[in-house]
Amino acid sequence: MSFGISAKTRKLLKQHNIVLKKSLGQNFLTDAHMLQRIIEAADLSDQSGVIEIGPGLGALTEGLAQRSQKVVAIELDNRLIPVLEQLFIGQSNVEMVHADALKLDFAQLISDKFQSCSEVHVVANLPYYVTSPILVKLLESGLSLSSIVVMIQKEVAERILARPGTKAYGSLSVFAQYFSEPTKVVQVPSHVFVPRPQVDSMVIKLAIRHKPPVPVEDESFFFQVVRASFAKRRKTLLNSLSSSLPFPMEKKRLEELILYIGLDPSSRGEMLSIDSFAQLSNVLLQERETAN
Structure with a gap:
């Protein structure tokens, strides 16, 4: 050859x-x-x-x-x-x-x-x-x-x-x-x-992959949350999400939801696994739909 x-x-x-x-x-x-x-x-x-x-x-x-x-x-x-x-x-x-x-x-x-x-x-x-x-x-x-x-x-x-x-x-x-x-x-x-x-x-x-590695309720929303989590890499997860999410949410409520799924609001996006991002996007999606 x-x-x-x-x-x-x-x-x-x-x-x-x-x-x-x-x-x-x-x-x-x-x-x-x-x-x-x-x-x-x-x-x-x-x-x-x-x-x-x-x-x-x-x-x-x-x-x-x-x-x-x-x-x-x-x-x-x-x-x-x-x-x-x-x-x-x-x-x-x-x-x-x-x-x-x-x-x-x-x-x-x-x-x-x-x-x-x-x-x-x-x-x-x-x-x-x-x-x-x-x-x-x-x-x-x-x-x-x-x-x-x-x-x-x-x-x-x-x-x-x-x-x-x-x-x-x-x-x-x-x-x-x-x-x-x-x-x-x-x-x-x-x-x-x-x-x-x-x-x-x-x-x-x-x-x-023939199927996603984690259960995601809304794929498009999942990637919006991922991008928002990395939007301001030097900021904490809480601060980055609060300023970059595609819909409004009170910072206190956002913190509660992050804690609810066992994540640290003061951590940064690069610490989250795909599974953690899936849990985060799913709970934020539920919150958004409830608010609407």
């Missing part, structure tokens, strides 16, 4: 007069070992379908196609589409789609392209500036995915993986861990990319 920017790819880039754009987050992984780790983490079979977001120059696409039934690669830069199509000409299980992943209807894509597949995975090397929006879209849309294996900025990956009581733990941690079980695959140094980015990356795997 050959990876990296091959002589054929370089020739095609020159032929199509393509200069890689940092503005599009075009930092392409060229290390064979790292690419292999990503492919192995996806745990593919001949019944697997793969949505690859950001195929770049096709190095990862090649390995994914060898391990799966079908790969549909989503590429934003239309200059790269003819290059990729020529690289995979004759490979019927690889299809290129020119689209913006932030605007793409993934549910329709899965319905149209993967009817014969028993499972669908997302594998992506995301530009840093769209990491969070794309992950949020993929996770909260209820797509029938098995996993998301993604290479992202190390700092963002650490936030997704963070546990309660740590500095990196925040609303993104709670969000990702509510919808999936995130694990670290491998840390990726900047020198294995072309061109070389200014920060290190990390590959993580998000195994999609």
Whole structure:
């Protein structure tokens, strides 16, 4: 299996007069070992379908196609589409789609392209500036995915993986861990990319949960409470909630409810587990509905 920017790819880039754009987050992984780790983490079979977001120059696409039934690669830069199509000409299980992943209807894509597949995975090397929006879209849309294996900025990956009581733990941690079980695959140094980015990356795997890990009465309200709890990180849970909740509540009553479920009003949001956030949002929701 050959990876990296091959002589054929370089020739095609020159032929199509393509200069890689940092503005599009075009930092392409060229290390064979790292690419292999990503492919192995996806745990593919001949019944697997793969949505690859950001195929770049096709190095990862090649390995994914060898391990799966079908790969549909989503590429934003239309200059790269003819290059990729020529690289995979004759490979019927690889299809290129020119689209913006932030605007793409993934549910329709899965319905149209993967009817014969028993499972669908997302594998992506995301530009840093769209990491969070794309992950949020993929996770909260209820797509029938098995996993998301993604290479992202190390700092963002650490936030997704963070546990309660740590500095990196925040609303993104709670969000990702509510919808999936995130694990670290491998840390990726900047020198294995072309061109070389200014920060290190990390590959993580998000195994999609089939049901929420905690009982939540209103999912939207749950995440409003989570965001409010982290809105002012230096403030106590009580003070942060009292100034950031999406509905009015007397501070004294808020304190009573926090105590009622066994939490310390003087603690901070980063100390709360997902279970604690679920209890908090459920009791606050009941209070709001009673008041109305």
